[in-house]
Amino acid sequence: MGRYxxxxxxxxxxxxxxxxxxxxxxxLTIDAVAKAAGISKGGVQSSFGTKDQLIAAMYARWGTEFEAAIARQAGEEPSPMARLRAYIEVTYRTDKAEGDRAAGMMAALLNAPEHLRQFQQWYASQLDGIDMSTPEGRRARLAFLANEGxxxxxxxxxxxxxxxxxxxxYADIRGLLDDAEGRKT
Structure with a gap:
């Protein structure tokens, strides 16, 4: 008998x-993933369950990696503006492979309403703590939106x-953040 x-x-x-x-x-099917990974379809299912759970795991891993990169860039206990600056710097340094990975994840999430809600909540949290009633807050929001676009x-x-x-x-986007933080450019 074979070993597990x-x-x-x-x-x-x-x-x-x-x-x-x-x-x-x-x-993206369980069968295609199994073939690509060189394991059985049952191996994929025992690890992730359904295709939706596999997509959720892909998103969770990507999000965890991205958040860790932001945290490394921002340092300990960053202000909301410092965190936004770190977010923009991490995005700027994203290479082609990472960009393709992110685009693929975004496309996957758009097809699954339950995952789309998570994505919407995550995006909504990115500007937490920044006062949008001020010109500085609005410039920070504009920098964030320019970055994402x-x-x-x-x-x-x-x-x-x-x-x-x-x-x-990206120099222009950083300039918007500098203006939002009252820095000299």
């Missing part, structure tokens, strides 16, 4: 993310831009 082989959840999640990135969310336009391939353009636009 433990399933490496991260390897399975890597395989699932690769499918979403390269073939789209419609190609630029990232999505590039990640989804809606707008081609050179690395130089990417850097220049």
């Amino acid at each position: 082989q433990a399933v490496d959840r991260d390897s399975v999640l890597d395989a699932a993310e690769l499918i979403v990135r390269t073939r789209g969310i419609a190609a 630029l990232f999505m336009l590039r990640s989804f391939g809606f707008m081609k831009m050179s690395e130089r353009e990417w850097r220049e636009i």
Whole structure:
């Protein structure tokens, strides 16, 4: 009788993310993930249950990694503005593979209302603590929205831009944050 082989959840999640990135969310099936990960369909199901639970695990891992990068950039007990600045810096440093990964996750979440709600709550929390009734708060919000728009336009391939353009636009976004924080540029 064969010995039970433990399933490496991260390897399975890597395989699932690769499918979403390269073939789209419609190609994400338990069977496709099992084949890509080199395990049985039952191995995927025993680790994640359903396709929706697999997507939830993909989102959770991505979110945890992104939040950890923000925390490293922001330092201990950052102000809301420092956290926003860290968020924008982490987004700026996102490479093509990470951008593709994020775009794939966003596409997956849009197709699942229960996951979309989590995403909406996460986005709503990104500006917590910033007073939108002030000009500074509004500039910070504008910097956040410009950051997200630029990232999505590039990640989804809606707008081609050179690395130089990417850097220049992020310099402008940082300038909005500098204005919001009363810094000299």
